[in-house]
Amino acid sequence: MFVPRPLLRTVLPVAAFLALWALAFLLVTNSYYRLVLTIVPIWAVFGLAWNLLSGYSGLISFGHASFFGLGAYAVALAFAEWHVSPWIGIPVAGLLGCLAGVVIGVPTFRLRGHYFALAMLAYPLALLHVFLWLGYQEVSLPMRREDGPAFMQFADARIYGWIAVALLGGAMALTIAVERARFGLSLIAIKQNEAAAEAAGIDTWRTKLVAIVMSGGLASAIGGFYAVILLVVTPEAVFGMLVSAQALTVTMFGGIATPWGPVIGSVVLIPLSEVLQAELGATIPGIQGFVFGAAIIAVVLVAPEGVFWRVADALARRRAPPAPEASAVEAPTDAAPPRTQPAADAPVILEVRNLSKSFSGLRAVQQMSFAVRQGEILGIIGPNGAGKTTVFNLLNGFLRPDEGEILLEGRSIVGWRPHKVCRAGAGRTFQIMRPFPRLTIADNVMVGAFARTRTLDEARAVTADALRLVGLDRDVRQLAGGLTNLQLRLMEIARALAGQPRILLLDETLAGLGAPEVEVLLVVIRRLAARGITIVIIEHTMHAMVRLVDRFIVLDHGALLSEGAPADVMRNPAVIEAYLGKKWQRADA
Numbered sequence: 001m002f003v004p005r006p007l008l009r010t011v012l013p014v015a016a017f018l019a020l021w022a023l024a025f026l027l028v029t030n031s032y033y034r035l036v037l038t039i040v041p042i043w044a045v046f047g048l049a050w051n052l053l054s055g056y057s058g059l060i061s062f063g064h065a066s067f068f069g070l071g072a073y074a075v076a077l078a079f080a081e082w083h084v085s086p087w088i089g090i091p092v093a094g095l096l097g098c099l100a101g102v103v104i105g106v107p108t109f110r111l112r113g114h115y116f117a118l119a120m121l122a123y124p125l126a127l128l129h130v131f132l133w134l135g136y137q138e139v140s141l142p143m144r145r146e147d148g149p150a151f152m153q154f155a156d157a158r159i160y161g162w163i164a165v166a167l168l169g170g171a172m173a174l175t176i177a178v179e180r181a182r183f184g185l186s187l188i189a190i191k192q193n194e195a196a197a198e199a200a201g202i203d204t205w206r207t208k209l210v211a212i213v214m215s216g217g218l219a220s221a222i223g224g225f226y227a228v229i230l231l232v233v234t235p236e237a238v239f240g241m242l243v244s245a246q247a248l249t250v251t252m253f254g255g256i257a258t259p260w261g262p263v264i265g266s267v268v269l270i271p272l273s274e275v276l277q278a279e280l281g282a283t284i285p286g287i288q289g290f291v292f293g294a295a296i297i298a299v300v301l302v303a304p305e306g307v308f309w310r311v312a313d314a315l316a317r318r319r320a321p322p323a324p325e326a327s328a329v330e331a332p333t334d335a336a337p338p339r340t341q342p343a344a345d346a347p348v349i350l351e352v353r354n355l356s357k358s359f360s361g362l363r364a365v366q367q368m369s370f371a372v373r374q375g376e377i378l379g380i381i382g383p384n385g386a387g388k389t390t391v392f393n394l395l396n397g398f399l400r401p402d403e404g405e406i407l408l409e410g411r412s413i414v415g416w417r418p419h420k421v422c423r424a425g426a427g428r429t430f431q432i433m434r435p436f437p438r439l440t441i442a443d444n445v446m447v448g449a450f451a452r453t454r455t456l457d458e459a460r461a462v463t464a465d466a467l468r469l470v471g472l473d474r475d476v477r478q479l480a481g482g483l484t485n486l487q488l489r490l491m492e493i494a495r496a497l498a499g500q501p502r503i504l505l506l507d508e509t510l511a512g513l514g515a516p517e518v519e520v521l522l523v524v525i526r527r528l529a530a531r532g533i534t535i536v537i538i539e540h541t542m543h544a545m546v547r548l549v550d551r552f553i554v555l556d557h558g559a560l561l562s563e564g565a566p567a568d569v570m571r572n573p574a575v576i577e578a579y580l581g582k583k584w585q586r587a588d589a
């Protein structure tokens with residue numbers, strides 16, 4: 001279960017590393033090497049800023065130089081034009097970076113994958129030309145000899161190094177705090193499967209916005225400090241391609257989605273590229289770009305997730321006992337508690353009126369109306385392409401209907417985003433399973449628990465209950481990537497359950513399972529119904545469905561063909577013709 005490592009075990013190595021780095025300034029006397037020692041933490045902080053957005057949420061940014069450059073220019077211009085000390089300028093630059101996060105994030109989050117990455121690339125390129133056009137080809141920070149320390153100017157160069165180390169400590173602490181909070185787990189869930197995260201109740205848009213705001217703020221603040229070190233700011237030095245590449249490379253080399261990644265990457269790559277630049281820069285121009293290019297190729301080939309994870313995985317393999325073999329059927333097969341069919345006058349929990357949805361001329365759902373009563377198990381059946389999954393996508397907010405009403409407990413939910421529908425009490429599973437493969441079973445389920453819980457402890461309790469209910473409470477630490485089909489189906493149900501739904505939409509939950517596994521799932525579904533959860537299930541496995549559901553609705557070509565008790569629907573000639581086929585009629589006779 002999402003139990004962060006003990007705080008002391010996380011913080012002690014960080015504190016030890018920072019102390020050693022700070023100590024190095026006492027031992028190194030060469031001013032050039034001192035400068036390199038100062039620059040390493042600066043790029044590490046910039047990498048940590050990139051990591052907060054791209055490492056944890058998976059939204060790869062090729063344009064973090066926009067934040068860095070804005071911070072650098074904010075500090076330099078405030079100092080040069082209005083005599084504002086960097087002590088004030090750097091926090092203000094941080095705030096400016098947060099604002100830039102909103103301005104950049106709001107339009108750019110409409111794009112996904114490569115399109116997002118490329119759109120991010122456009123911002124620093126545009127800003128570079130804006131600053132050139134404004135005439136800020138070169139902004140120098142004035143020297144203040146009389147009151148230097150008040151303006152972050154020190155005769156003792158080691159002080160810059162110690163400030164850089166302090167900033168690195170702050171950035172690592174921020175990253176650790178994010179990792180240990182539900183916010184961090186939400187970001188990782190988004191990275192692994194954004195649709196599943198949204199359906200599990202996470203407001204993915206808001207979560208990503210908070211991430212880019214934090215990331216932008218940190219990148220701008222460290223850009224501001226970089227200006228203090230450089231003393232001269234030029235557009236190419238702070239908005240250039242190499243700057244964005246640097247954040248990305250140090251993190252990808254060191255390890256994404258860990259506070260140590262950007263630190264490892266900077267400690268290895270920055271001194272290497274600086275020394276090569278100093279020694280060979282005159283004969284081989286652009287040697288720094290070569291070092292970063294080579295680092296990226298090495299990472300892709302040897303350790304796609306970075307050095308940290310390569311070492312961590314190797315150590316974990318050594319230490320961990322062999323993983324238990326996943327058995328075919330390990331969930332409970334004991335009988336579900338008896339349940340009585342809901343009364344005919346039980347309150348309606350979900351009502352659909354005249355629902356329609358077309359995809360460029362194809363009428364996937366047409367004028368559909370039906371209601372589900374509290375405590376009912378409703379089966380939705382129909383031939384392939386009849387519109388069953390589209391109905392679910394309309395119900396949980398993945399699609400917006402062209403016309404019609406959807407009422408959940410009397411409230412219209414048309415136009416609501418999936419996380420809101422989930423929080424309102426409608427959980428869902430998917431036809432194609434959408435686990436978060438690098439999370440454990442427990443963490444997969446815990447993500448669902450965030451929808452309606454306030455504290456981590458509460459979320460843990462709800463998660464444990466959901467896992468018990470589906471019978472997965474023994475396997476909680478297994479990674480979802482290596483589960484059997486049955487375990488995956490159960491885990492998906494548990495994740496939906498952790499959102500404490502009053503109605504659960506199950507999309508082909510029995511698909512691809514053998515007869516014994518189907519029996520396990522039937523027990524689990526009946527158990528949920530006995531708990532008072534209303535179930536709507538899409539399924540083709542008719543022999544199981546007739547034993548499970550109270551009522552069927554049958555869809556054909558996007559329209560409602562028939563509706564009623566299983567025995568009646570099975571005998572309906574129109575249903576036999578459109579879906580069941582003559583074979584079923586003979587078997588039934």
Ligand SMILES: Nc1ncnc2c1ncn2[C@@H]1O[C@H](COP(=O)(O)OP(=O)(O)OP(=O)(O)O)[C@@H](O)[C@H]1O
Binds near residue numbers: 382384389431
């Ligand atoms: N996003 C989409 N864009 C275009 N067409 C779509 C989209 N989603 C579904 N369709 C089409 O709408 C129709 C209904 O699809 P849907 O997936 O709802 O059927 P289904 O009854 O769930 O089928 P199955 O039993 O095979 O899962 C199909 O013809 C499908 O190709």
